[in-house]
Amino acid sequence: MPRPPSRLSKSAGSSPAKHRSGGESRPLRSKPAIATARSKTTSATTLSKSKARSEDSQTAQISPRPKKVVKNHTKPEGHDKALTAIEQRFHLIMDHAPVLVWVSDRRKKRTWFNKPWLAFTGRSIKQELGDGWTETVHPDDLDRCLTISTMSFDERMPFEMTYRLRRQDGEYRWLLDKGTPLYEAGRQFAGYLGSCVDITDRKLAEAAVQAKEMQLRLITDNTPVMLAQCSRDLKYTFMNRSCANMLGLEPEEIIGRPIVDVLGKKAFGVIRPKIMQVLRGRRIEYEEEIPYPNSGHRFVHVVYVPDKNAQGQVTGWLASITDVTDRRKVEDELHRERVFLRQVIDATPSMIFVKDSDGRFLLGNAALAHSCGTTVDKLAGKTDADFHRTPGQIAHFQQIDHEVMSSGKAWRIPEEEITQADGQVRWFSTGKVPLFNEDGGCDKVLGVATDITEQRQTQKELEQRVAERTAELVAANDKLTAQMEERNRLENALLDISEQEQRRLGQDLHDGLCQSLSGLAFMARSLTKTLEAQELVGPAAEAARLADLLHQTVEESRDIAKGLHPVVMDAEGLVSALHELAARTSGSIACRLRCERMVPITDNGVALHLYRIAQEAVTNALKHARARSIILSLRLRQNVLSLSVADDGCGLPEVILASHGMGVRLMKYRADVIGADFAIGKRKNHGTRMTCLLRMAAAEQQQPQAFPAPHPQHNG
Secondary structure, three states: OOOOOOOOOOOOOOOOOOOOOOOOOOOOOHHHHHHHHHHHOOOHHHHHHHOHHHHHHHHHHHOOOOHHHOOOOOOOOOHHHHOOHHHHHHHHHHHOOOOEEEEEOOOOOEEEEOHHHHHHHOOOHHHHOEOHHHHHEOHHHHHHHHHHHHHHHHHOOOEEEEEEEEOOOOOEEEEEEEEEEEEEOOOEEEEEEEEEEEOHHHHHHHHHHHHHHHHHHHHHHHOOOEEEEEEOOOEEEEEOHHHHHHHOOOHHHHOOOEHHHHHOHHHHHHHHHHHHHHOOOOOEEEEEEEEEOOOEEEEEEEEEEEEEOOOOOEEEEEEEEEEOHHHHHHHHHHHHHHHHHHHHHHHOOOEEEEEEOOOOEEEEOHHHHHHHOOOOOOOOOOOHHHOOOOHHHHHHHHHHHHHHHHHOOOEEEEEEEEEOOOOOEEEEEEEEEEEEOOOOOEEEEEEEEEEOHHHHHHHHHHHHHHHHHHHHHHHHHHHHHHHHHHHHHHHHHHHHHHHHHHHHHHHHHHHHHHHHHHHHHHHHHHHHHHHHHOOOHHHHHHHHHHHHHHHHHHHHHHHHHHHHOOOOOOOOOHHHHHHHHHHHHOOOOEEEEEEOOOOOOOOHHHHHHHHHHHHHHHHHHHHHHOOOEEEEEEEEEOOEEEEEEEEOOOOOOHHHHHHOOHHHHHHHHHHHHHOOEEEEEEOOOOOEEEEEEEEHHHHHHOOOOOOOOOOOOOOO
8 A cells, every 4th residue: 555645844935745655656746736737727716716605515415414504416507607717618628638537625525527537437426526436446445545635635745546446337447546736826725636547558568567577587586597687887787596596695685786796806707807708799608617605616607698778889798607517527427437438448358349330330449449450549430341351251240230230139159250450360259239229229239359269279178188088087987887886796796695604504503503402402301301210309400401491592593593594575575574573583572563554565685675674673672772672663655665673772882873883884785775765873762763765666676686595494
């Protein structure tokens, strides 16, 4: 809202003069305003006097008075005739003026409006008189209008204000309303004369310009590019926010200040030569490192464009500044990486190159340049035909390159020959990879060729040595195989001899010793009877004990003979033999066999080895473990035959377990012969457990040599 007019000191011989600034409304100076009013009509005083009589009646109509004093404001017939010629001329002039005119009295009430005002509002003068004109003022502007006009009235000051007034078509239009105080003869205040101009188009234009300015300011303040405008006297006249942020200040703190004060002498010294050039009318573009006072050293890309007036004179310049510090860091890093990459590929002994679709080298390392007899710088743009390659090699290279680029797939060439600059032919292992452009097409190929000449020669020598060594190993293997076969034959022969010796010993024990002992036992019984007949009780008892011992010895000898005699597998096979072994052992300790069902082992050799393993385990339990019971177990689960012998004795001596005594080694050997897994160790609580696991498939495949079948024996 515009400020009300403020008081000023009065000048001698003049009306009070006051002024204001800012806002939409401002009071006018009084002397020019009065002069203007008098220039429009010289009868202002007369007008005031002639209208004095009607003023009271008009004011009475507007002011709250009793009805008896209210006069009819309807113009009586012949009212216009009462007007003086000057008043008529004033009305005529105002009615044809291109502005809206109003007149008010000393009581701040409007007393007259010209025809343009009434045509604009579409209302009658009766509706507008007094405060009626306020009905068409926009509600948002009414309080401000009344405040300004009231304060100006009270101080007798000219005023100027803008507000929206409703036009006859209902549209609110912006008006610039200027009011000037009227004075009668003798400087007596008579009211106000006001004129209004429709400034809607100007308002819209100003709003559009303001919007454009705000948009431009929004764009410039939010663009990452730093923008500034400087005058010829080296001061800032404009600066966007990005540029001000770089300087650590607000734009308002910079505009109007000298450049050297803002940037500092050091930074100003860097850009001063460029400023001198742009002031000569030249466009300047440069990149420089500038030591900004708050941001430190920054690399910037700067464009200076001279700013010229209508006469073509340089009045200053526009500056566009881009912070390229990060870009320069990236560029420096890329440069270092390029140098490092060049060092790496030049230090690589393999040849590295890139070719285009025409076979021209786009890149090559030192190894390739050495092979071609040139330098790295001279490789670019050359082809294989420019060097010492043979026609066949060139055609081969072109074919492979074409295949790689057309298929878009990598190729591996295990061996290819390449002629060197000195004429020497060397062998290379080459890999080629397609390189694709931005459109997805393959128009280049990357190749890496590794010299394998020495490796190839070494490989040939190695292959020769491997062949020779392989022949030696084959011969040694054949010899070892023959030795193993001979060993197996001898081991089987030993087993045969062992079985034969056991059979012979069993036969000798049965036929010889058992018979002799039986005879001695018979004689001892006869002697016992003789001594009893002679009533020699003592000797008879001794003879009886001797006969019992001889009988017991005969039984043990027969058991030993049976154990030494080869097992004859009957229809029940291994199970029957194990039952018999358990039964013989039960004579001294408890021994039983656990077998859930018949186990189908048709190979007597395998069955014999299993039986001998069980027999040896039982013997160890009787001899070393001092067991009270022995359990033999035979079962078949998922084609795996399990044979185990467990006792509850004190366990086998550690010496036997650690050194694998003869009995243990024999059991393991027999298990290896039939392809079974053998294990022996202590039980969780006490005693010893022997386990032998045999896959039935292995049992069916194994065909161990069977021992000679024994002759039938009869117990005497």
